[in-house]
Amino acid sequence: MQKTDEVKVMRDPIHGYIHVDEQVIWDCINAKEFQRLRRIHQLGGDFQVYHTAEHTRFSHSLGVYEIVRRMVGEIPHLKESLNEYEKVTAMLAGLLHDIGHGPFSHAFEGISALKHEEYTVKIILENSEIHHILEAVDPNLPKDVASIITYQHPKECMNQLVSGQLDADRMDYLLRDAYFTGTSYGNFDLERILRTIRMVDGRIVVKESGIHSVEDYIMARYHMYWQVYLHPVARSYEALLTVLFKRLKDLYRIDTSICEAVPMFAPFLSGEAASIEALYELDEAAALYGLSCLIKWKDDIAKDLSYRILNRKLFEYKTIRNSEDDKDIISEVEKLGYNPEYYVFHDAVSQTPYSPYARNENGHNIWVLEKDGSVVELSKASDIVKALTNADLKEEKKVYYPVEHLVL
Amino acid sequence: MQKTDEVKVMRDPIHGYIHVDEQVIWDCINAKEFQRLRRIHQLGGDFQVYHTAEHTRFSHSLGVYEIVRRMVGEIPHLKESLNEYEKVTAMLAGLLHDIGHGPFSHAFEGISALKHEEYTVKIILENSEIHHILEAVDPNLPKDVASIITYQHPKECMNQLVSGQLDADRMDYLLRDAYFTGTSYGNFDLERILRTIRMVDGRIVVKESGIHSVEDYIMARYHMYWQVYLHPVARSYEALLTVLFKRLKDLYRIDTSICEAVPMFAPFLSGEAASIEALYELDEAAALYGLSCLIKWKDDIAKDLSYRILNRKLFEYKTIRNSEDDKDIISEVEKLGYNPEYYVFHDAVSQTPYSPYARNENGHNIWVLEKDGSVVELSKASDIVKALTNADLKEEKKVYYPVEHLVL
Amino acid sequence: MQKTDEVKVMRDPIHGYIHVDEQVIWDCINAKEFQRLRRIHQLGGDFQVYHTAEHTRFSHSLGVYEIVRRMVGEIPHLKESLNEYEKVTAMLAGLLHDIGHGPFSHAFEGISALKHEEYTVKIILENSEIHHILEAVDPNLPKDVASIITYQHPKECMNQLVSGQLDADRMDYLLRDAYFTGTSYGNFDLERILRTIRMVDGRIVVKESGIHSVEDYIMARYHMYWQVYLHPVARSYEALLTVLFKRLKDLYRIDTSICEAVPMFAPFLSGEAASIEALYELDEAAALYGLSCLIKWKDDIAKDLSYRILNRKLFEYKTIRNSEDDKDIISEVEKLGYNPEYYVFHDAVSQTPYSPYARNENGHNIWVLEKDGSVVELSKASDIVKALTNADLKEEKKVYYPVEHLVL
Amino acid sequence: MQKTDEVKVMRDPIHGYIHVDEQVIWDCINAKEFQRLRRIHQLGGDFQVYHTAEHTRFSHSLGVYEIVRRMVGEIPHLKESLNEYEKVTAMLAGLLHDIGHGPFSHAFEGISALKHEEYTVKIILENSEIHHILEAVDPNLPKDVASIITYQHPKECMNQLVSGQLDADRMDYLLRDAYFTGTSYGNFDLERILRTIRMVDGRIVVKESGIHSVEDYIMARYHMYWQVYLHPVARSYEALLTVLFKRLKDLYRIDTSICEAVPMFAPFLSGEAASIEALYELDEAAALYGLSCLIKWKDDIAKDLSYRILNRKLFEYKTIRNSEDDKDIISEVEKLGYNPEYYVFHDAVSQTPYSPYARNENGHNIWVLEKDGSVVELSKASDIVKALTNADLKEEKKVYYPVEHLVL
Structure with missing residues (x-):
C-alpha cells in the first residue's frame, strides 16, 4: 500500500489528532462522496434539544477511522495477525461505514426504498469516486471493504472492529456526541479499553482488568440513548x-x-x-x-x-x-x-444497554478474557451487566x- | 418586563447552561430570523482546517446573551445602576448582534451592498418577526437595542458590554471557537475576568488583580487570529x-x-x-x-x-x-x-492583539482600576501589553x- | 450572623471557586484544627495506585462546604424554609464533618478507641479553637452543628444535606477523587443534580427529570469503589x-x-x-x-x-x-x-452502589418527585437502580x- | 538494556499514562530515594494560596521522564541518532533531576550548604540505592546521567531535553502546576510542540509551524510565575x-x-x-x-x-x-x-518570560527551523517574543x- 509523503494530521477534540499515512485513506477523504458528509449532521434532530449538537458525519467518520487505525496498530495479537492490506481494509471500512446516509438520518429512510447501509455498499461497489479510488489500489478492495460493513468478512475480528458491541463506531460516537452536546453522559475511558483489548482465537476480547471500563461504556450507551438519541x-x-x-x-x-x-x-x-x-x-x-x-x-x-x-x-x-x-x-x-x-x-x-446473543454468538457479544485464560460472555463476568441484562426495561x-x- | 413561567435552561459546553427568564428573550430565540442562525456557520471556511468547527451563529448568539446576562446581574455598581428595562435591552443586543449575517460571513459581503451590521439594524427596526416582538414590549425597544449594536447608546457601559474591547461577543467566541476547533489557544479565565470587572464613572473597568487574566485573554485573541481566523x-x-x-x-x-x-x-x-x-x-x-x-x-x-x-x-x-x-x-x-x-x-x-485608542477613547480601550482608585489604560498598567502594543507586527x-x- | 468585609474566594478545580462570606466560616477555616487537615490525605493508601491522589481532607472539606452553601442558597423551597442561622449551621456541618480524622483514615481506627466521627463531635463540643469560635457566635451553635453530623438534627433536610444518600459529602469526594486520581469514573453532572433537587414535605427529593443524572451518580459511586477506594x-x-x-x-x-x-x-x-x-x-x-x-x-x-x-x-x-x-x-x-x-x-x-432502606426510611433513601407530585423511592422510579438493587453482588x-x- | 516483562503503566492526569518498559527505570522508581519524593511537595508554599496545590515531586518527576521518553522515541532525527543506552540515560536524567530536593524547596536552601542540584548529583554518584541500581547496569551510567543534569553531556541535544528552554522539566511542571492549582494559566499545546520539534545539526529546534504553540508556552511561563510561583x-x-x-x-x-x-x-x-x-x-x-x-x-x-x-x-x-x-x-x-x-x-x-543568550548560545535559546531550512533564534522569528524580550519588565x-x- 502506498504511503503519503508525510503523516497528515487533523486536530480533533476527541482524539487529539487524526493521523493519516496511507494514500488511499487520504484520497477517500478528499473524494466528493466523503466531503458530502460535511453536509449531513451526525445527530438528526438533536440540535433542537442540545443546540451545539451541530457536528456532522464527516468528523465522526474520521473518528471511527482513527480508532480502527489504533486498534490494528496497538492491540496485541491482532496487530501481528493482520497484514498491511487487511489493516487498510479495516481502516477504510471504519472511514466509509456511514457514506450512504441521507439527510436527517433515520427520518429520511421513511421515504427511501433503500436503507443507508445499502447505499453505503452501493457507493463502495458501484460507479462512484470512492469506488474508483479503491479499485485502482486493488480490484478486490471495494468488495473486501463492503464485506466488513455487512459483517460478512471471513475474519471475524475484522467485522468486530467496526460493528461489534465494543466497536470503533460506537466508541467514537458516544464520546463525540457527549462532547458536542456538552453533556457528560457519554464519557468513558477509551484509553483503558484500548489498552485492555486483546485478540484470542480470532476474536476481540477485553481483559478482566478492563471490565470496569466496559461497564462504564455500557452505562454511557444507556444514558446517551435516553438523554440524547431518544430525547x-x-x-x-x-x-x-x-x-x-x-x-x-x-x-x-x-x-x-x-x-x-x-x-x-x-x-x-x-x-x-x-x-x-x-x-x-x-x-x-x-x-x-x-x-x-x-x-x-x-x-x-x-x-x-x-x-x-x-x-x-x-x-x-x-x-x-x-x-x-x-x-x-x-x-x-x-x-x-x-x-x-x-x-x-x-x-x-x-433500549437495553447490552443484550448478549441478540443477533449471533460471535459478533454481538462482548467477550471477557479472565485471568485463567478462559473467555466468557460479559454478563457472566460482570454483576452489573448481568443485572442490566435481566432488568425489565420499560418501553x-x-x-x-x-x-x-x-x-x- | 414579563418573566417566563419558569427559568428555561439550555445545556451549553461553554457556559454550562444558558438561562432565560425574560419572555421577550425567549420569544426572540423562537423567532424565525433567530432560528435561521442555525443555518449560518460561525466560522466561514475554518471547518476546512479544523473539521469540527461546524458550530453556528445560533449557539454563539446564545453565549453572548448569557455573558451579558451575567454581567448586568453580577458586576458591582453596574447591576445597581441599570434598571430592568436597560438590563433586558443589553441582553437583547447581545442576543441579536449577529442576526444580519449572510452565508459564509465575510466572503458574502463582497456581493452584498450592505454589511451584516447594517442588516442587523434593519431586521431589528423594520418589518420582521423580531421587530414585532420587541415593539410589542415597548415601542422604543427596537431602537434602543439597535443603538447598542451601533455603539451609540447614551450609557457608555451599555455599548462596552456588547462591543468594547473586553466584551461579551469576543469573550464568547474565543472560548467557543477554541472548544469547537479542539485547540487550546482561545482559553482564558472567564470566571476571573467576570469577578474582577467593575463599573467606575459609568465605564467598565477591570481591577488590577484581574490584569493577568486580561493579558491571557489578549494573547488568546492573538493566537486565535493567526491559528484559526486567518489560517x-x-x-x-x-x-x-x-x-x-x-x-x-x-x-x-x-x-x-x-x-x-x-x-x-x-x-x-x-x-x-x-x-x-x-x-x-x-x-x-x-x-x-x-x-x-x-x-x-x-x-x-x-x-x-x-x-x-x-x-x-x-x-x-x-x-x-x-x-x-x-x-x-x-x-x-x-x-x-x-x-x-x-x-x-x-x-x-x-492583526494586533490590542490597540489602545484605535477608534475612540472610551469604547475601545480596556481600563484598569488600580488599588489607589485611579483608572489607567491597559498598556499603561501591563508591561506585556505595552510591549505588544509597541511591537512592530508584520503584515x-x-x-x-x-x-x-x-x-x- | 456577621458577614466578612468582602466575599473571600479560593480557586478550586472542582467548583471553580469556593466562596466565603460568613465570618464564622472564615474563622473556622483559619482555626488550627482545620488547618491540620492539610496534613491528612483524603485517600489513605490510594496514592500507591494513583500517584497523583495526594490531595487532603482540607480541600475536600472546603468542597463539601461549597456544595452545602449552594444547596441552601439555590434549592427551591429549601432556601425559603431555612433561616440564616440554620443555613450557616448546615454549612459549618459540611465544613467540619471530617475534622476528627486521624492519619491514614481507616487503618488508624484500628488502634484508636474512638472513631473519627466521635472525635469530630468531641472537637466541636469540647475545648478546641473550633469550639470557641462557634460558641462565641451562639452558645447553641456547637451542639447544633454536631447534631447534623450525627444525623440527629430535628429538621430532616439538614441531616440529608450533609449525610444522606445524595449529599454534599459524597458529591464532592466522587468528583474530587476522580480529578486527583486522573480517572473519569467519578464524573457525573453535579450542576444538573443541583438544578433538579427540591424540598417536599421537609425532605430533599430530586425531580423525575434529574433521574438520569442520579443514575449516573450511583454508577460513579460503584465504579469509584472498585477502581479506587477498594483497589x-x-x-x-x-x-x-x-x-x-x-x-x-x-x-x-x-x-x-x-x-x-x-x-x-x-x-x-x-x-x-x-x-x-x-x-x-x-x-x-x-x-x-x-x-x-x-x-x-x-x-x-x-x-x-x-x-x-x-x-x-x-x-x-x-x-x-x-x-x-x-x-x-x-x-x-x-x-x-x-x-x-x-x-x-x-x-x-x-459494596452495593445503592441500598434503599439500609438504615432508616428517611435519611438513607433517594427520593424522586414524579411529574404528578408523588414522591417515590429511587429504585421504584429507575429500572437501572432497581436492577442494581436486586443484583446479587459478590463479595x-x-x-x-x-x-x-x-x-x- | 533489560526490558520489563510487560509495559508498566501509571494513570496520570497530565499525560494519560506514564509508560515504563525499561527495568532500570522501574527499579529507580522503586528505590527509597525516589519514593521519598512522595514526601516533598512540588510547590513549596503555594498550597497556602491554591489549596489544591498539594502534589509532590514524585508525580512531577514521573511526568518529566514521560516527556523525555516520548521525545527520544518520537522526534524525527533525534530518535535515529541516539542509541538505546543514550535514550535510557536521558530518561533517567529526566526521572532523577529533582532527587536532591529538601523540604519546602527553595527556603530550605537557606540553611543547607549545598544546593539541591548538588545533592542530586551526589545521590546519583555516591552510596545510594539509586547509585547501585545505575552502576549495576553499566559502570558509566551514574556519571552519564549526572552529566545531563549538570548540562555537561557531550551531546548537546541530551542536555537540551532535560534542561534547555523548551525542556521536559518546564513543560511538565507548567501543565501539572496548572492542573493542581486549578488555574488555566499554564496550559499550552504539548502535543503540537512535540509534533513540531526536530533535531538539526545536533540541536533541538522547533519548526516554524509550531511557533504559535511556543509563544503560548512562553506566555504560560510568564503567567504561572506571577500568578503562582511568585504569588x-x-x-x-x-x-x-x-x-x-x-x-x-x-x-x-x-x-x-x-x-x-x-x-x-x-x-x-x-x-x-x-x-x-x-x-x-x-x-x-x-x-x-x-x-x-x-x-x-x-x-x-x-x-x-x-x-x-x-x-x-x-x-x-x-x-x-x-x-x-x-x-x-x-x-x-x-x-x-x-x-x-x-x-x-x-x-x-x-522575571522575564524568555531571555535569549542568557547563559550560553546553544542550550539556553529556543531555535526555530524556518521553511527554507535556516535556523534562527526564537526572538528573531516571533514578533511577540521579540516584544517581550525587549520589554522593560519591572522588579x-x-x-x-x-x-x-x-x-x-
Whole structure:
C-alpha cells in the first residue's frame, strides 16, 4: 500500500489528532462522496434539544477511522495477525461505514426504498469516486471493504472492529456526541479499553482488568440513548420530518408537479430505489432548501409542516401509559383544523444497554478474557451487566401532535 | 418586563447552561430570523482546517446573551445602576448582534451592498418577526437595542458590554471557537475576568488583580487570529467564494438568466441593497444548494469554482515577501487554461492583539482600576501589553491560485 | 450572623471557586484544627495506585462546604424554609464533618478507641479553637452543628444535606477523587443534580427529570469503589498499616519504651480513648516521622513493616474463591522467616452502589418527585437502580502477604 | 538494556499514562530515594494560596521522564541518532533531576550548604540505592546521567531535553502546576510542540509551524510565575521558613541543645555540607514534625515562627515603590514586641518570560527551523517574543512583617 509523503494530521477534540499515512485513506477523504458528509449532521434532530449538537458525519467518520487505525496498530495479537492490506481494509471500512446516509438520518429512510447501509455498499461497489479510488489500489478492495460493513468478512475480528458491541463506531460516537452536546453522559475511558483489548482465537476480547471500563461504556450507551438519541424533543423534530415525507409521497401519487417544486426529493418519491447520484445530490443543504421551497408551494400541509421544521414550531408530546391517554387527541387536532393522518404521530422507544446473543454468538457479544485464560460472555463476568441484562426495561410510548394552528 | 413561567435552561459546553427568564428573550430565540442562525456557520471556511468547527451563529448568539446576562446581574455598581428595562435591552443586543449575517460571513459581503451590521439594524427596526416582538414590549425597544449594536447608546457601559474591547461577543467566541476547533489557544479565565470587572464613572473597568487574566485573554485573541481566523487554508476557501461571487456579478451584467439558475443569489447581484426578506432566504443551505446548481450550469468558471468549494479542491497559496515572489503565477495559471481575473487572488492580513485608542477613547480601550482608585489604560498598567502594543507586527501577504486543471 | 468585609474566594478545580462570606466560616477555616487537615490525605493508601491522589481532607472539606452553601442558597423551597442561622449551621456541618480524622483514615481506627466521627463531635463540643469560635457566635451553635453530623438534627433536610444518600459529602469526594486520581469514573453532572433537587414535605427529593443524572451518580459511586477506594494495592498499603498498629499495641503491653521511641503514637496504644489534643498532634507528618523512627528501633517486626510502608515494599495479594486458595500461604510466610500473625492479612470487601432502606426510611433513601407530585423511592422510579438493587453482588476475599524477605 | 516483562503503566492526569518498559527505570522508581519524593511537595508554599496545590515531586518527576521518553522515541532525527543506552540515560536524567530536593524547596536552601542540584548529583554518584541500581547496569551510567543534569553531556541535544528552554522539566511542571492549582494559566499545546520539534545539526529546534504553540508556552511561563510561583502569599510562607531557619542556625551557635529538640535539622545547622543520608531523612514529614516540636520548645522566636508556619498565621506584605514605603515597619514590629532581625523580611522578584543568550548560545535559546531550512533564534522569528524580550519588565519589591502578636 502506498504511503503519503508525510503523516497528515487533523486536530480533533476527541482524539487529539487524526493521523493519516496511507494514500488511499487520504484520497477517500478528499473524494466528493466523503466531503458530502460535511453536509449531513451526525445527530438528526438533536440540535433542537442540545443546540451545539451541530457536528456532522464527516468528523465522526474520521473518528471511527482513527480508532480502527489504533486498534490494528496497538492491540496485541491482532496487530501481528493482520497484514498491511487487511489493516487498510479495516481502516477504510471504519472511514466509509456511514457514506450512504441521507439527510436527517433515520427520518429520511421513511421515504427511501433503500436503507443507508445499502447505499453505503452501493457507493463502495458501484460507479462512484470512492469506488474508483479503491479499485485502482486493488480490484478486490471495494468488495473486501463492503464485506466488513455487512459483517460478512471471513475474519471475524475484522467485522468486530467496526460493528461489534465494543466497536470503533460506537466508541467514537458516544464520546463525540457527549462532547458536542456538552453533556457528560457519554464519557468513558477509551484509553483503558484500548489498552485492555486483546485478540484470542480470532476474536476481540477485553481483559478482566478492563471490565470496569466496559461497564462504564455500557452505562454511557444507556444514558446517551435516553438523554440524547431518544430525547422526546428530538423525536418531535423527526416526527415532523416523517409526516412531511409521508405527505410528499402521497402528493406524488396524485400530482407529479411536486417533482418540479422540490426536484431534490423527486427520485425518492416513487417508492423505487433511487440512484447513488440522486442520493449524492440530496444532502441536508438541498433538503433544507427544499423545505423553504415547500413553504411557498401550494399544498397547505407540506407548507405547514415545512415551516414547523425550519422554525422549530414542534409538535407537543404526551406519554401514553394506558389506552385512555390519547383518546381525545384526534378530535382536538381536528378542531385545530388539521388532518390527523399527518398531525398525530405515535412513537414507541425502548433500549437495553447490552443484550448478549441478540443477533449471533460471535459478533454481538462482548467477550471477557479472565485471568485463567478462559473467555466468557460479559454478563457472566460482570454483576452489573448481568443485572442490566435481566432488568425489565420499560418501553416508552408517546404521541406527538400540534397544540396551535399556525397562520402562514 | 414579563418573566417566563419558569427559568428555561439550555445545556451549553461553554457556559454550562444558558438561562432565560425574560419572555421577550425567549420569544426572540423562537423567532424565525433567530432560528435561521442555525443555518449560518460561525466560522466561514475554518471547518476546512479544523473539521469540527461546524458550530453556528445560533449557539454563539446564545453565549453572548448569557455573558451579558451575567454581567448586568453580577458586576458591582453596574447591576445597581441599570434598571430592568436597560438590563433586558443589553441582553437583547447581545442576543441579536449577529442576526444580519449572510452565508459564509465575510466572503458574502463582497456581493452584498450592505454589511451584516447594517442588516442587523434593519431586521431589528423594520418589518420582521423580531421587530414585532420587541415593539410589542415597548415601542422604543427596537431602537434602543439597535443603538447598542451601533455603539451609540447614551450609557457608555451599555455599548462596552456588547462591543468594547473586553466584551461579551469576543469573550464568547474565543472560548467557543477554541472548544469547537479542539485547540487550546482561545482559553482564558472567564470566571476571573467576570469577578474582577467593575463599573467606575459609568465605564467598565477591570481591577488590577484581574490584569493577568486580561493579558491571557489578549494573547488568546492573538493566537486565535493567526491559528484559526486567518489560517491560510480557511482564507483559500474564502478566496474561492469571493471570486465566485465576483463571477456571478459579472455574469449578471451580461446575462440575467443567472437569476433563474440561482434565484437565491439573484437579489444580491445587481449591486443594490437587497431586502431583509432576501437575506432571510439566503441561508447557507440555500447558498450551498445554489453552488450545486451552478455545477450543472453553463458557465465554466462558475461551474469550476462551485465544484472546488463544495469538494475541497482549494487554491494553493504562496507567501509573498518581495515583488518577485508572484511574478510567474499569472502565466502559470493561464497555462492551466484559467482566467487570472478569477484564478489569482491576493490577500494581505495583519492583526494586533490590542490597540489602545484605535477608534475612540472610551469604547475601545480596556481600563484598569488600580488599588489607589485611579483608572489607567491597559498598556499603561501591563508591561506585556505595552510591549505588544509597541511591537512592530508584520503584515502577511499571500497569493492564492490553482495548481491543477479540474476535468468536470 | 456577621458577614466578612468582602466575599473571600479560593480557586478550586472542582467548583471553580469556593466562596466565603460568613465570618464564622472564615474563622473556622483559619482555626488550627482545620488547618491540620492539610496534613491528612483524603485517600489513605490510594496514592500507591494513583500517584497523583495526594490531595487532603482540607480541600475536600472546603468542597463539601461549597456544595452545602449552594444547596441552601439555590434549592427551591429549601432556601425559603431555612433561616440564616440554620443555613450557616448546615454549612459549618459540611465544613467540619471530617475534622476528627486521624492519619491514614481507616487503618488508624484500628488502634484508636474512638472513631473519627466521635472525635469530630468531641472537637466541636469540647475545648478546641473550633469550639470557641462557634460558641462565641451562639452558645447553641456547637451542639447544633454536631447534631447534623450525627444525623440527629430535628429538621430532616439538614441531616440529608450533609449525610444522606445524595449529599454534599459524597458529591464532592466522587468528583474530587476522580480529578486527583486522573480517572473519569467519578464524573457525573453535579450542576444538573443541583438544578433538579427540591424540598417536599421537609425532605430533599430530586425531580423525575434529574433521574438520569442520579443514575449516573450511583454508577460513579460503584465504579469509584472498585477502581479506587477498594483497589487491592491501596488495601495492601492499609493492610501494612493495620498490622503495624497491631504490633505497636502488642509491644505496648510488654514494653512501654515504645512510648519514648514514637511518642506521637503513645496516647493511642493503651486502648483507652485519647484526648483531642493527642489526636491534634498525630497528623500524617507525625505518623510518617514515627515510621522513620521505628525503622531505627529495636523491634524487627515494627522496623520491617515501617520500612515497607515508607518505601512501597507492599504485600502481594491473592483472590480467595474457595477455602483451598490460601492454605499454603502461612507456611510460605513462615519459610520467609516472618510471623504469620502480622504477615498474613485477610480482607473481604463488597459494596452495593445503592441500598434503599439500609438504615432508616428517611435519611438513607433517594427520593424522586414524579411529574404528578408523588414522591417515590429511587429504585421504584429507575429500572437501572432497581436492577442494581436486586443484583446479587459478590463479595471479594483476598489474602495479603509478603513474597520476599527484606534485608534491612 | 533489560526490558520489563510487560509495559508498566501509571494513570496520570497530565499525560494519560506514564509508560515504563525499561527495568532500570522501574527499579529507580522503586528505590527509597525516589519514593521519598512522595514526601516533598512540588510547590513549596503555594498550597497556602491554591489549596489544591498539594502534589509532590514524585508525580512531577514521573511526568518529566514521560516527556523525555516520548521525545527520544518520537522526534524525527533525534530518535535515529541516539542509541538505546543514550535514550535510557536521558530518561533517567529526566526521572532523577529533582532527587536532591529538601523540604519546602527553595527556603530550605537557606540553611543547607549545598544546593539541591548538588545533592542530586551526589545521590546519583555516591552510596545510594539509586547509585547501585545505575552502576549495576553499566559502570558509566551514574556519571552519564549526572552529566545531563549538570548540562555537561557531550551531546548537546541530551542536555537540551532535560534542561534547555523548551525542556521536559518546564513543560511538565507548567501543565501539572496548572492542573493542581486549578488555574488555566499554564496550559499550552504539548502535543503540537512535540509534533513540531526536530533535531538539526545536533540541536533541538522547533519548526516554524509550531511557533504559535511556543509563544503560548512562553506566555504560560510568564503567567504561572506571577500568578503562582511568585504569588506574595506563597512568598510570605517561604519568608517564615527562611527566618525560622536563620533563627535555628543562630541558636545552634550559642546552644547546641537545639540538636536534641529537632534532630532532623541538626546536620544542616553547622554550615557544613550534610550527608546524603541526612538529606534522605529530612523529608517534609520530618520537617513538619520538627516544627511541632519547636512549638513546645523553649525559644520564643522559634516557637512563634513554627506556630505561624503550621497554622497559616502568615506575615502581611506591602509593596515598596520608593524608599519611604517601609520606613515605619521596623518600629511597628518592635512595638508588637518582635525582633526585626527575624520579623521584617525584604523580598525582590522579577522575571522575564524568555531571555535569549542568557547563559550560553546553544542550550539556553529556543531555535526555530524556518521553511527554507535556516535556523534562527526564537526572538528573531516571533514578533511577540521579540516584544517581550525587549520589554522593560519591572522588579517587584515587597516587605513582609507580622501585624499581630500571637499569644501562644
